[in-house]
Amino acid sequence: MHAPLPSVAVPAAIGELNWTHRLAALGPRFYTELPPAGLPDPHWVATSADCARLLGWPATGWQTPEALRVFSGNALWPGMRPLASVYSGHQFGVWAGQLGDGRALWLGELDTPQGPMELQLKGAGRTPYSRMGDGRAVLRSSIREFLASEAMAALGIPTTRALALTASTALPVRRETTETAAIVTRVAPSFLRFGHVEHFAHHGLHDELRELVQHLIEHHAPQCQAAPQPVVALLAQVATQTADLLAHWQAVGFCHGVMNTDNMSLLGLSIDYGPYGFLDGFDPGHVCNHSDTQGRYAFARQPQVAYWNLHALAQALLPLIPGDEEAAAALLREALQAYPDRFAQAMLLRMRAKLGLREARDGDGALVDDWLRLLAATRVDYSIAHRRLGEAQLPAGAEGLRDLFLDREALDAWLRRYRDRLAQEPEDPAQRRAAMHAVNPAVVLRNHLAETAIRQAEAGDFGEVQRLLDVLRRPFDAPERAADADFPPDWAQHIEVSCSS
Structure with missing residues (x-):
């Protein structure tokens, strides 16, 4: 029998919250109701102002000590109803049987300006669906999920969101090594899966x-x-x-x-x-x-x-x-x-936009396919190539693009076809460049950027997590720090991420 968690006050900056529980209304065949297992002596790692605004909250002011207790699994706000849902699935193409929320707890649905949004704690302890796991998440993987959720949203890609990240050095978690326990607060209209x-x-x-x-x-x-x-x-x-x-x-x-x-x-x-x-x-x-x-x-x-x-x-x-x-x-x-x-x-619609093509014409598919073959031939950096293709719309801008390719003759042959295609829908080059830069990000969450933030956070410095979040909120803008948009360093080749990441 799990002891109930204490109820704490909702931050004044948020005001009154209205919770609904439509998933819970399906009944206990669909879930197990239980409280989270909190983090001892927790601290904030990062919060997302954009996700808070999605909920109708202010960017700041809600990160109170009481909110820290809630988002580290030690207390509940009135109206929350934590539960873990049951599901099954195919893993790597093989039927895996019963799975379920092994380390996630649903807190309920919150009325927001965007409609009902579900809140969920990931890493809040063992559930009946944890199988052999401990139900915990570690700081390393939690930082990756927190940053990716918000980075994908800023790119305009449908995604679950991340509101908060808390951690505790007082709770070691054993993976390949001993790591710090953490909890991500995730947000979505629904967490229902295939x-x-x-x-x-x-x-x-x-x-x-x-x-x-x-x-x-x-x-x-x-x-x-x-x-x-x-x-x-x-x-x-x-x-x-x-x-x-x-x-x-x-x-x-x-x-x-x-x-x-x-x-x-x-x-x-x-x-x-x-x-x-x-x-x-x-x-x-x-x-x-x-x-x-x-x-x-x-x-x-x-x-x-x-x-x-x-x-x-x-x-x-x-x-x-x-x-x-x-x-x-x-x-x-x-x-x-x-x-x-x-x-x-x-x-094809998205690739046309990446190439600065507004209209659909015969041959566009072949032009796109040949561009991707050029990139693949010598593994040209994907994000940088598309940004430089945008720069190539301006006089002398093609040199930066040509520097990326070993086979410049093949690139030049493709560029001649590309310019012939551009001539079919004349546009001011600066306007086309701006349109291309609006869909081709300058910064994406490359592994080495996340790894740098993780290493600093594991040493107790969370500043890089928040700084990187601020950069990723504006992926199409030229970053203040050029390294964020630059080629990965040599050491990035040795980063390995796995299912435990």
């Missing part, structure tokens, strides 16, 4: 499956209710949202690292930042997760893996389609076709 649906389908719990999907449609996809087959319409919507998300990832050069079905959001959000990475040199075969020895989740494979995961979701939804099973399966396959069609369109 794995939630798979769990009830796999165990033949069709009544519960129906309740869960009805909850999802009612609260997160109400437009599907009027469709002839609401469940089929829901799958098509999830497929479309997932296609848009993957186009975002591929266009910006983001590698998730662990695209298991339990790490796939039913709302098309980036979720569960573990061994992720942004590309340095462009390598379609890049594997950012040191644990992924087979390369299942290599960068270029991500779109196809998402499609595979959608098929697993469709299989889980099959019991909810009335009538003949073969006809039902055909309906779901048709809904899944929304994914490849939408992904191809969304990807």
Whole structure:
């Protein structure tokens, strides 16, 4: 029996909070209710002003001692109701059985100017779904998740958010070495995953499956209710949202690292930042997760893996389609076709924008593909190449771009085709450069930037975490410190991130 946590006052800067518990209304078959296991003697590491504003809070003033207790798992605000949800899933393509929130606790849904937002503590101790784990998160991985959540949001990529990061040196956690315990407060319209649906389908719990999907449609996809087959319409919507998300990832050069079905959001959000990475040199075969020895989740494979995961979701939804099973399966396959069609369109749209092309013309796909082949041939830095392509719109600006390539003749041949294409939609070069810089980030969260912040934080200095957060909030602006947008240092080649990261 877990002892209840004390209730503490909400900071005056926030005012009254209105909590709802729509997920909890589904009943205890969907979760286990229990309090978090707090951090002893906690301290703030960082907070996100942007995420606070998303909730309708001020940027500052809410970080009181009472709030620190709440976001380190030692107290609750009135109306919070902590619980861990159950789900299952496929991990590295293999059915893994029951999983669930093994180190995350849902606190409830908060009314915000953006609609209901769920708050969740990650790293708040063992739950019935922790399996052999301790339910804790370490400072290293928590900094990575905190920064990535806010960096992706600033890039315009759908994502869960991070409000706060707390830690405690009084609670050592054993991983490869002894590390510092930490808790990230995560925010999202919903943390429901493909794995939630798979769990009830796999165990033949069709009544519960129906309740869960009805909850999802009612609260997160109400437009599907009027469709002839609401469940089929829901799958098509999830497929479309997932296609848009993957186009975002591929266009910006983001590698998730662990695209298991339990790490796939039913709302098309980036979720569960573990061994992720942004590309340095462009390598379609890049594997950012040191644990992924087979390369299942290599960068270029991500779109196809998402499609595979959608098929697993469709299989889980099959019991909810009335009538003949073969006809039902055909309906779901048709809904899944929304994914490849939408992904191809969304990807080409984003790559056109990265190349400064506003209009759709025949041959654009080939031009984009050949550009990516050029980058891949000698692993040209992905982010820097696109920024310099923007600079190449101005007189003499192409020299900086040409410096990136060993085979300049191949680049020059491509540039001639590219300039011929630009001539088909004349625009002021400075305006085109500005438009390209607005979609090609100057700064992304490269591993070495995160690693530097982590090393300083582990030494007790959290200033670099906050500084880097401030830089990542403005990814398309030229950074004050040129090193943030520069090539990675040589030592960055030796950084390894794995599922424990």
